[in-house]
Amino acid sequence: MGEAMVARQLNTTPQQKKRLRILLAKPGLDGHDKAAKVIALLLRDAGFEVLYTGLHRTIDEIVNTAIQEDVDVIGLSIYSGIHVPASEELLKKLKEEGADDITVIVGGQIPPRDVKKLKDLGVAAVFPVGTRFEEIIDFLRKVK
Amino acid sequence: MPKKEIREEDLRKVVLESGIEVKPIYRPEDIKDLDYERDIGDPGEFPFTRGIHKFMYRYRPWTMRQYSGFGTPEDTNSRFKFLIEHGQNALNVAFDLPTQNGLDSDNPLAKWEVGRVGMAVDTLKDMEIAFDEIPIDKISTSLTINATAPIILAMYFVVAEKRGVDLKDIRATPQNDILKEFIGRGAWIFPVEPSVKLVCDIIEFCAKNAPKVYPVSVCGYHIRESGATPAQEIGYAFSIAETYIDKVLERGLKVDEFVPRFSFNFDIFGNMFEQIAKLRAARRLWARIIRDKYGAKNPESMKMKMIAGGGGAGLTFEQPENNIVRGAYYALVSALSGTQTMALCTFDEAYTIPSAKASLLALRTMQILMEETGVCDTVDPLAGSYYIEWLTNEMEKKIVGVMEEVEKWGGMMHAVEHGYVQSKIARQAYEMQKKIQSGEIVKVGVNKYRMEEEEREIELYDLDMNAVQRQIRRLKEVKNNRDNLKVKESLDELRKAIKRDENLMPYIMEAVRHYATVGEITQVLKDEYGVFKEPSIL
Numbered sequence: 001m002g003e004a005m006v007a008r009q010l011n012t013t014p015q016q017k018k019r020l021r022i023l024l025a026k027p028g029l030d031g032h033d034k035a036a037k038v039i040a041l042l043l044r045d046a047g048f049e050v051l052y053t054g055l056h057r058t059i060d061e062i063v064n065t066a067i068q069e070d071v072d073v074i075g076l077s078i079y080s081g082i083h084v085p086a087s088e089e090l091l092k093k094l095k096e097e098g099a100d101d102i103t104v105i106v107g108g109q110i111p112p113r114d115v116k117k118l119k120d121l122g123v124a125a126v127f128p129v130g131t132r133f134e135e136i137i138d139f140l141r142k143v144k
Numbered sequence: 145m146p147k148k149e150i151r152e153e154d155l156r157k158v159v160l161e162s163g164i165e166v167k168p169i170y171r172p173e174d175i176k177d178l179d180y181e182r183d184i185g186d187p188g189e190f191p192f193t194r195g196i197h198k199f200m201y202r203y204r205p206w207t208m209r210q211y212s213g214f215g216t217p218e219d220t221n222s223r224f225k226f227l228i229e230h231g232q233n234a235l236n237v238a239f240d241l242p243t244q245n246g247l248d249s250d251n252p253l254a255k256w257e258v259g260r261v262g263m264a265v266d267t268l269k270d271m272e273i274a275f276d277e278i279p280i281d282k283i284s285t286s287l288t289i290n291a292t293a294p295i296i297l298a299m300y301f302v303v304a305e306k307r308g309v310d311l312k313d314i315r316a317t318p319q320n321d322i323l324k325e326f327i328g329r330g331a332w333i334f335p336v337e338p339s340v341k342l343v344c345d346i347i348e349f350c351a352k353n354a355p356k357v358y359p360v361s362v363c364g365y366h367i368r369e370s371g372a373t374p375a376q377e378i379g380y381a382f383s384i385a386e387t388y389i390d391k392v393l394e395r396g397l398k399v400d401e402f403v404p405r406f407s408f409n410f411d412i413f414g415n416m417f418e419q420i421a422k423l424r425a426a427r428r429l430w431a432r433i434i435r436d437k438y439g440a441k442n443p444e445s446m447k448m449k450m451i452a453g454g455g456g457a458g459l460t461f462e463q464p465e466n467n468i469v470r471g472a473y474y475a476l477v478s479a480l481s482g483t484q485t486m487a488l489c490t491f492d493e494a495y496t497i498p499s500a501k502a503s504l505l506a507l508r509t510m511q512i513l514m515e516e517t518g519v520c521d522t523v524d525p526l527a528g529s530y531y532i533e534w535l536t537n538e539m540e541k542k543i544v545g546v547m548e549e550v551e552k553w554g555g556m557m558h559a560v561e562h563g564y565v566q567s568k569i570a571r572q573a574y575e576m577q578k579k580i581q582s583g584e585i586v587k588v589g590v591n592k593y594r595m596e597e598e599e600r601e602i603e604l605y606d607l608d609m610n611a612v613q614r615q616i617r618r619l620k621e622v623k624n625n626r627d628n629l630k631v632k633e634s635l636d637e638l639r640k641a642i643k644r645d646e647n648l649m650p651y652i653m654e655a656v657r658h659y660a661t662v663g664e665i666t667q668v669l670k671d672e673y674g675v676f677k678e679p680s681i682l
Contacts, residue, residue, distance in 0.1 A: 029241035029257050031330020034370050037570035038577050040682050054678040055330045056245070058253065080241060081496075081607070082256040111495050111604055129494060130461040130590060133581050 020143060021071040025053040025062045027090070030080035035108060035129075039077065039136070046137045059086065063093045066102055073143060078108040084117055091122045103143050107131065160418045162375035164538045170530035178533055183428070187523040191431040193424050193536065194524035195482040196447035201520035206478075207485040208510050209286055209451065210503050213238030213263035215611045217274035220263040224278055226500060232507055235278070236286040236487055238262030238497070239296065244331040246292045246666025249615045258612045261497055262288075266619045267659045271299040272306070280304055284315035286361070286451075291333040293320040294342050295665050298653040301354070317358040317407060320346050323384040324363045326560040326676070327569070328370030333666065336561045338673035342648070344391045349649035351392075351402040358407040360388060361451065367565075368411040369457045371573025374422045375539060379546025380565060381408060382430065383556045389438065403434060404444035409451045412474040412481075413458025420526060421535035422543075423452065423481035429540050451485040452478040453510075459494050463589035464602055467491035472509050479519045480526055486510055496605045563679030570681060619661065626659040634658050635668050642672040 022043055024036050033055055043050045051069055053062060066074050074094075078086060087106055094100045106118055107127040115126045125139050158166040178184070185191055188198035197203065210227060212235075213220045224235055239262040242254035248266050249258045258264050263274060275285075280303065289296040297318045304314050322339040325332045332339065343360060350359040364372075364381035372380060385406060392402055410426075412419050430448035434440045455474040459467040468491045478486050488509060490502035498506070513519055526532045553559040560566070579585040586592050634655040641651045655665055 029245045029247070029253070029331075031241075031325070031328075031332075033330055034328070034570070034573050037682065038574045041571065041574040042577075044682075050682070052682055054680075080257065081260050081605075085256045109495065111602070113604070128461060133578075 019047065019049045020073060020140060021049045021051070021069065022073040022075060022140070023051045023053065023062070023066050023069060023071040024075045024077060025057055025065075026055050026077055027057055027059055027062060027086045028078070028080060028082050029056060030078060030082070031055055032079040033077070035079070036077040039075065039107065042133055042136070043140070046140075048140060059089045059093055062090065063097055063099065066094075067097060067099050071102060073103045073105060073140065076104070076106045076108075078106065078110070081109070083108065083110055084114060084121075087118055087123050088121050105139070107136075160415055161373045162418060162422075162539060162542045163373070164418075164535070164542065166535075170534055172530060174530050174534045175537070178537070183537075184527060184533070190435070190443065190446060191428040192447055193428040194527050196427065196449065196484070198523075200482060200523040201479070201514075202523065205514050205520050206483055206510075207234045207284070208232050208507060209234040209236040209485050209487045210490075210498070210506055211236045211238050211288065211487055212498065212503060213274075214240075214261070214497050214605065215259040215263065215608060216615050217263055217265070217270040219259075219608075219611065220274050221276055221278070223500065223503075224274070227503065227507065228278075228283075230504060230507060231511060234284045234286070234485070237274070237288060239287075239289055240264045241331070243296070243662055244289060244292060246295075246333050246662055246670075248661050248663030249612070249619055251663055258615055260607050264612075264615045265296065265299070266615070266661050266663070267622045268299050268302055268656050269618065269622050269659065270615075271296075271303050275300075275303055280307070281309045281313055284317070286317045286319070288319050290319050290322050290325050290329075290331055291339065291342075292662055292666060293318045294346055294649060294652050295656065295662050297346060297357075298649065298656045302653060302656050311354045313356065314354050315356045316354075317361050318346060319363065319409070320360045321363045321384065321409075323387060323556055323560055324366050324381075327380070327565050328366035329363075332676050334669060334673040335676050336557050338669075339676070340387065340391055340557060341645075342669075343388055344395065345647045345649050347388060347392050347402055347405075348395055348397060348647055350405065351397060355405070358405050358449070359402075360385075361407045361409045362388075363409040365409045365411040365454055367569065371569035371571075371576065373572070374411075374414065374418050375542035376546050376569070377411060378422055378426045378429075378539075379543045380550065380556070381410070382426075382433065382543070383547050383550040386433070387556045393438075399434070399438045399440045400442040400445050403438070403440060404442060404447075407449040407451070407484075409454075410483075411454050411457070412452050412477050413455035413470070416473065416477045417532065417535055418539070419477050420481050421532060421539045423450070423483070424524075424532070424536045425540035425543060427482070428536070429543055449484050451487060452481060452483040453486040453488045456489045456493060459489055459491070460587055460590050461494040462594065463598060464491055464494060466589050467494070468505060468509070471506060472513070475510050475513050476517075476519065479513060482524060492602050495602045499603045499605065501603065561679065563681035566679070567681040622659050623661070630658040631655065631660045631664070635660060635664060638665065639668050639672065642669070 040050045103124045105125045110128040184193045187195040241257045243265045247254045347359040350357040362381045362385045364377035368377035427448045431446040434446045471488045488506040490498035490506045492502045583591045638651040
């Protein structure tokens with residue numbers, strides 16, 4: 001193996017790689033933002049770059065922010081029961097904007113029966129209430 | 145061989161969430177400075193540590209008020225009747241998120257959310273249907289509404305008016321605590337200053353026109369749910385209450401003219417003795433603040449009234465039936481704390497809005513406690529316990545410390561505008577969650593006795609899309625049939641009243657009488673006041 005090759009490999013080690021950028025978002029009118037804030041702090045501690053939209057965002061606003069900020073992942077946090085239609089619209093809008101390379105994950109009050117529904121729509125991972133922190137971090141470390 | 149003696153130093157250390165270290169044994173010397181008359185007093189006597197009524201539950205047990213409301217006003221009306229039929233003696237109305245956020249059911253921003261987490265209300269018509277055949281001259285009704293509280297309370301008043309019930313006889317409690325919405329729960333609309341003005345409009349209006357209404361229920365509850373410690377829950381709630389008092393005093397009212405109708409909403413989960421001491425300490429501190437700082441003369445002003453029971457953050461998604469057991473303990477703790485009203489979270493709340501079965505089970509939980517256990521027989525049975533009295537003292541000191549910190553921040557309005565409280569409790573919530581994940585804080589079924597393959601049979605609430613369509617259709621019909629000129633006039637009058645900085649309640653009631661919608665009235669307020677901009681706190 002030549003020296004150039006070694007250097008390239010070094011460049012792809014986690015320390016050198018561009019940090020994963022994650023947009024945490026609260027779609028709709030739900031005001032329960034404790035989990036979104038907790039996850040933001042957790043992911044920042046784990047070394048990711050985290051942006052948080054704040055409350056009461058429309059899907060269009062979330063998509064626009066994601067594109068402008070060039071994020072790798074969008075995480076929706078939902079406690080109001082709108083996870084299926086909100087995810088569906090988000091994925092559709094991302095596709096329309098040609099931004100469907102962004103990984104979408106969903107967390108919150110998600111009943112077991114809806115986990116498969118969300119994955120079928122194209123949500124990459126679902127983290128219902130009670131998910132262990134490692135599970136979220138492990139998943140995100142494997143993105144890209 | 146002699147047995148090795150176990151020493152206190154060898155035992156595990158216990159520190160409560162509020163930061164108080166607890167010994168394994170308490171003795172008379174731990175409360176040697178306690179003076180019965182000064183610090184505890186008989187029930188119904190200053191400083192009300194033991195309770196605000198002389199005979200408490202022996203004379204009148206707590207009011208049972210399960211939170212309910214979903215779908216259309218018709219759905220909610222039948223759930224109300226179901227609960228009343230089964231022995232519930234008060235109502236606690238849940239509104240959907242569009243109603244809480246001032247959006248009509250046909251607003252594009254409301255799609256997916258109409259009737260989902262509570263009842264949809266667009267116009268007076270909906271409130272007329274929701275309270276059809278409900279004796280609003282007799283029953284007391286809690287309206288869990290904040291940013292749009294002036295509109296919803298105005299509707300409730302007009303429903304009463306149309307049925308010939310005098311406002312003076314109406315017993316209701318709009319939650320109407322916007323400052324806590326900025327900290328937890330998040331159903332705010334307007335900036336902090338006008339939001340607080342609206343809270344005070346209701347307080348002032350009720351003091352003058354609807355004296356049996358509790359115009360504000362200051363919610364430590366949601367602050368605690370968002371990550372505050374029990375001491376912070378009380379401290380922040382009291383700082384919020386003081387903010388409202390100060391603002392109403394500026395309008396020229398006297399403290400004894402409105403503070404008797406203040407009420408509080410507190411949370412119950414975590415260490416049970418800490419919760420009991422928290423609420424005993426809170427009653428004592430409130431009485432002292434109102435008498436000594438505000439110069440109240442009427443003992444009614446000094447009595448801290450509350451609803452307690454909840455405890456949503458104590459419930460778990462895992463092994464949901466365990467929440468039935470938790471609910472029963474929280475109910476016991478609430479009763480031992482001397483609450484006036486109780487509402488329990490249902491065991492399925494980590495999944496869905498409560499099913500009829502779960503609501504009934506919560507009601508039965510309270511009834512079993514009330515009727516079978518003797519908890520109502522003797523007032524404040526824990527009084528005089530070395531531990532409880534010591535802990536009550538320690539909690540009071542902690543609460544005072546929290547209130548002093550808010551003062552240093554420049555008061556509660558400044559603190560929420562800049563996100564100081566939000567930032568502090570978000571970090572605490574994160575630390576707490578880390579401790580749960582590490583097992584340092586035990587949650588049965590979550591980090592201990594966990595079952596990886598468990599059956600979770602929860603009856604989930606399915607939003608009836610036909611009901612949503614019916615709601616939108618009704619809104620259209622009401623708009624077609626009302627006198628639109630009158631609506632416009634009343635909204636114009638409201639706009640002028642905002643510019644003149646008057647109490648807006650009479651103007652909102654007038655608009656409501658003409659079937660102006662929640663969205664239309666909110667829009668006028670938004671035009672004049674603008675909207676809150678969330679501080680960045682992370």
